Amino acid sequence: xxxxxxxxxxxxxxxxxxxxxxxxxxxxxxxxxxxxxxxxxxxxxxxxxxxxxxxxxxxxxxxxxxxxxxxxxxxxxxxxxxxxxxxxxxxxxxxxxxxxxxxxxxxxxxxxxxxxxxxxxxxxxxxxxxxxxxxxxxxxxxxxxxxxxx
Numbered sequence: 001x002x003x004x005x006x007x008x009x010x011x012x013x014x015x016x017x018x019x020x021x022x023x024x025x026x027x028x029x030x031x032x033x034x035x036x037x038x039x040x041x042x043x044x045x046x047x048x049x050x051x052x053x054x055x056x057x058x059x060x061x062x063x064x065x066x067x068x069x070x071x072x073x074x075x076x077x078x079x080x081x082x083x084x085x086x087x088x089x090x091x092x093x094x095x096x097x098x099x100x101x102x103x104x105x106x107x108x109x110x111x112x113x114x115x116x117x118x119x120x121x122x123x124x125x126x127x128x129x130x131x132x133x134x135x136x137x138x139x140x141x142x143x144x145x146x147x148x149x150x
Contacts, residue, residue, distance in 0.1 A: 066122040067115065073144035075126055079116050081133040081140040086113035088139070099139065105132055 070076045086109060089100020101109040112129045115121050121129060130143075137143060 064122055067120045067125075068122070069120040070116075070126075074130060077141075077144040078126070078129045078133050081136060082109065082113040082116050082129055084140050085133070085136055086110050101136070105135070108132065 070079045085100050087100075089106060089109070092110065093101055093103040093106040100106070108128070109132060112121065112125060112132065115125065116129070133140065134143060
């Protein structure tokens with residue numbers, strides 16, 4: 001019988017003495033039927049678990065000739081917000097800590113932050129960045145009210 005998880009091993013070791021390793025968790029007294037139910041439930045849960053894919057930062061295209069620096073107050077606010085959020089999220093949202101980008105936005109946010117820090121964004125990316133950063137106003141402050149001529 002293959003043991004897959006320390007809790008399953010601990011439950012089985014309690015009722016099958018020859019499986020009892022030295023590092024078994026002490027679960028206290030338990031009914032054998034309840035233990036079998038817990039083992040089955042734990043095995044079912046573990047069979048559905050899938051390891052997360054490793055987080056690999058995407059490739060960035062920095063040679064786009066349409067890129068430009070921020071030209072108005074809203075884009076300057078967005079530039080500061082992207083840099084602030086990316087700096088607060090060095091783990092690419094793999095840790096639940098309520099700072100930086102959320103898991104759905106982390107790759108796009110970091111991509112935009114790299115691009116804005118290395119020369120600017122094209123018009124489509126500026127629009128995308130403004131929409132993205134609006135979600136994070138509690139972390140980065142209120143967006144600029146005017147567009148300053150855009």
